Amino acid sequence: xxxxxxxxxxxxxxxxxxxxxxxxxxxxxxxxxxxxxxxxxxxxxxxxxxxxxxxxxxxxxxxxxxxxxxxxxxxxxxxxxxxxxxxxxxxxxxxxxxxxxxxxxxxxxxxxxxxxxxxxxxxxxxxxxxxxxxxxxxxxxxxxxxxxxxxxxxxxxxxxxxxxxxxxxxxxxxxxxxxxxxxxxxxxxxxxxxxxxxxxxxxxxxxxxxxxxxxxxxxxxxxxxxxxxxxxxxxxxxxxxxxxxxxxxxxxxxxxxxxxxxxxxxxxxxxxxxxxxxxxxxxxxxxxxxxxx
Numbered sequence: 001x002x003x004x005x006x007x008x009x010x011x012x013x014x015x016x017x018x019x020x021x022x023x024x025x026x027x028x029x030x031x032x033x034x035x036x037x038x039x040x041x042x043x044x045x046x047x048x049x050x051x052x053x054x055x056x057x058x059x060x061x062x063x064x065x066x067x068x069x070x071x072x073x074x075x076x077x078x079x080x081x082x083x084x085x086x087x088x089x090x091x092x093x094x095x096x097x098x099x100x101x102x103x104x105x106x107x108x109x110x111x112x113x114x115x116x117x118x119x120x121x122x123x124x125x126x127x128x129x130x131x132x133x134x135x136x137x138x139x140x141x142x143x144x145x146x147x148x149x150x151x152x153x154x155x156x157x158x159x160x161x162x163x164x165x166x167x168x169x170x171x172x173x174x175x176x177x178x179x180x181x182x183x184x185x186x187x188x189x190x191x192x193x194x195x196x197x198x199x200x201x202x203x204x205x206x207x208x209x210x211x212x213x214x215x216x217x218x219x220x221x222x223x224x225x226x227x228x229x230x231x232x233x234x235x236x237x238x239x240x241x242x243x244x245x246x247x248x249x250x251x252x253x254x255x256x257x258x259x260x261x262x263x264x265x266x267x268x269x270x271x272x273x274x275x276x277x278x279x280x281x282x283x284x285x286x287x288x289x290x291x292x293x
Contacts, residue, residue: 232291
């Protein structure tokens with residue numbers, strides 16, 4: 001009997017249809033597969049290119065750092081001949097590597113006279129690197145027994161000049177110093193309280209509105225008595241107490257306490273806090289005057 005089903009396919013026809021579908025799929029998928037492989041190659045090339053660019057950038061950074069180091073190292077110069085700092089001009093100091101502003105400060109010191117190494121080291125704007133280069137070339141003149149001046153105003157000012165203790169000076173005493181007003185006097189007292197006292201006059205430069213120009217004009221009015229700073233015990237203070245000091249942030253304070261807790265008998269010397277990787281020699285010297293066992 002003849003099969004009247006319109007959708008009936010013989011076995012041979014079905015095989016032909018399946019084969020045709022396979023061919024169609026291959027035709028449709030092969031271009032996509034090739035495109036995918038091409039994209040992967042582009043990605044690989046891009047990654048390779050980026051990596052090469054990163055390597056080049058790192059090399060450039062290293063070269064730049066090396067150049068900066070050499071530039072910094074060669075910034076200061078040895079004077080061509082021996083010299084008297086009291087007769088050096090601004091241009092001479094700039095030629096040694098100081099900035100114009102630093103040279104101006106140096107001249108304020110030399111106008112008053114620099115007669116030995118102790119006097120010279122008071123010139124705070126002279127970097128240690130420059131001092132090491134020029135110290136053997138400095139020739140100090142003999143300090144005069146007296147200074148003759150025809151300026152009666154200057155003479156009268158010198159007679160009236162009173163040196164006060166920076167750690168005990170009142171608001172009124174600070175305001176009496178030429179160049180210090182109510183605002184700066186208040187800032188000095190507030191910062192002194194936060195620090196627990198000054199241990200060197202240069203700390204005034206850490207105060208807002210006290211620049212090198214003002215400092216050079218007022219530092220001669222101050223003296224410091226040793227041992228007056230308020231100290232924090234590294235064996236009893238918690239991290240919050242330590243952090244209250246302007247020189248100690250939370251990370252440093254926390255490391256001091258953690259190292260102490262790991263010790264059986266707490267700290268035996270202040271130097272032991274340098275075990276902390278966060279405390280380098282510069283920071284240690286800043287905070288040492290304010291610490292006790």
